Amino acid sequence: MDRRAVFFLIAAVVAGALIPLVPHDPDHPAIRYVGPTLVVAYLVLALLSYLDHASRRRDHP
Amino acid sequence: MANLMVIAVVGIALVFDFVNGFHDAANSIATVVATRVLKPWQAVVWAAFFNFAAFLFLPLEVANAIAKIVSPEFISIGLVFAGLMGAIFWNVLTAWLGLPSSSSHALIGGMVGAGFAKVGPDVFTAKTMVTLRKTGVFIIYSPLVGLLLSFTLIVIVMWIVHRIRNKNAVNRTFRGLQLVSAAAFSLGHGANDAQKTMGIIAALLIGAHKLDASVLDDPNGLPLWIVLSCHGAIALGTMFGGWKIVKTMGTKLTRLEPMGGVCAESAAAATLFFASYNGIPVSTTHTITGAIVGVGSANRISAVRWNIARRVAWAWVLTIPGSAAVAMLMYLIVEVFN
Numbered sequence: 001m002d003r004r005a006v007f008f009l010i011a012a013v014v015a016g017a018l019i020p021l022v023p024h025d026p027d028h029p030a031i032r033y034v035g036p037t038l039v040v041a042y043l044v045l046a047l048l049s050y051l052d053h054a055s056r057r058r059d060h061p
Numbered sequence: 062m063a064n065l066m067v068i069a070v071v072g073i074a075l076v077f078d079f080v081n082g083f084h085d086a087a088n089s090i091a092t093v094v095a096t097r098v099l100k101p102w103q104a105v106v107w108a109a110f111f112n113f114a115a116f117l118f119l120p121l122e123v124a125n126a127i128a129k130i131v132s133p134e135f136i137s138i139g140l141v142f143a144g145l146m147g148a149i150f151w152n153v154l155t156a157w158l159g160l161p162s163s164s165s166h167a168l169i170g171g172m173v174g175a176g177f178a179k180v181g182p183d184v185f186t187a188k189t190m191v192t193l194r195k196t197g198v199f200i201i202y203s204p205l206v207g208l209l210l211s212f213t214l215i216v217i218v219m220w221i222v223h224r225i226r227n228k229n230a231v232n233r234t235f236r237g238l239q240l241v242s243a244a245a246f247s248l249g250h251g252a253n254d255a256q257k258t259m260g261i262i263a264a265l266l267i268g269a270h271k272l273d274a275s276v277l278d279d280p281n282g283l284p285l286w287i288v289l290s291c292h293g294a295i296a297l298g299t300m301f302g303g304w305k306i307v308k309t310m311g312t313k314l315t316r317l318e319p320m321g322g323v324c325a326e327s328a329a330a331a332t333l334f335f336a337s338y339n340g341i342p343v344s345t346t347h348t349i350t351g352a353i354v355g356v357g358s359a360n361r362i363s364a365v366r367w368n369i370a371r372r373v374a375w376a377w378v379l380t381i382p383g384s385a386a387v388a389m390l391m392y393l394i395v396e397v398f399n
Contacts, residue, residue, distance in 0.1 A: 023194040028339040
């Protein structure tokens with residue numbers, strides 16, 4: 001398993017786990033979008049990283 | 062007598078700001094030093110200038126958040142003194158151990174710890190909890206955002222430059238760009254970190270009835286002398302720098318080339334700007350560490366020295382409870398002499 005993909009996956013899980021803890025701050029509503037954005041971005045990176053790793057292994061078995 | 066004590070505690074707050082600059086700003090120039098774009102003394106002068114200039118660019122949202130972390134009705138001169146001493150003690154200890162901890166979180170831990178020693182659980186008001194929860198979540202989010210942005214940036218940049226044969230020209234370009242990214246990062250650092258001390262001084266003056274609490278309703282309502290003195294103190298602290306920490310951050314986490322340095326600093330600067338606009342007291346150290354790890358992991362995940370990163374992470378986790386415990390003890394000592 002690609003270690004980088006695992007790292008990004010763990011980052012996505014940690015970012016997701018913290019979403020309920022982000023407080024409601026009416027003066028700064030943007031902070032509520034940070035967690036979901038991180039989750040999506042790290043999941044995409046994990047997927048791309050895994051595909052990159054898999055394609056390298058197929059080219060150089 | 063009360064006036065003298067207020068002046069003394071303001072002085073201690075500015076010393077804290079100086080130590081903050083000494084401790085944290087060194088991290089902010091680590092990548093410039095590590096990539097040899099600037100000599101250490103040039104880098105500290107460059108960073109100090111932009112630390113000071115930050116007040117011209119960013120609102121004082123973080124200062125307001127810190128000023129409200131302990132409700133004004135609980136604030137006393139002794140409480141602020143104990144909170145500051147807890148934070149300063151923690152910073153000195155971690156600097157002595159060569160650990161990049163966070164002055165910001167030490168300050169928050171110190172204030173809450175001293176507040177808890179004074180009024181018990183009542184210190185955790187709704188406003189305090191909003192700031193604490195924001196701060197706590199962004200202990201994790203700020204390095205993750207820095208890492209994500211720097212990783213994305215370096216991948217894009219590598220994709221753009223990988224066909225260019227003249228690698229020396231690429232390096233030269235990025236060495237020049239690193240001056241810009243270092244300046245942006247120092248602006249973000251100056252804004253976010255100096256504002257924490259402004260918040261403490263504002264809280265002290267409100268508690269001592271020298272300042273009206275309504276100034277906190279305006280993002281730029283603090284008196285100019287507080288703003289200028291805090292930026293001046295952090296800039297001076299930067300000038301004296303903490304070289305032991307520069308070494309840890311700039312060379313031990315992962316080795317950096319100028320291109321990586323630009324990406325790491327730009328990513329960290331963007332994260333700090335976001336935090337400053339949204340009143341989130343984040344750690345410069347956390348942010349740049351995440352960004353440096355992002356650049357390292359874009360090359361190879363094994364390029365990141367995880368044992369050092371783990372040591373750094375432990376210092377982060379321990380900072381708020383550690384400084385809070387020291388501040389509680391300090392407050393109890395203060396009360397004995399009161």
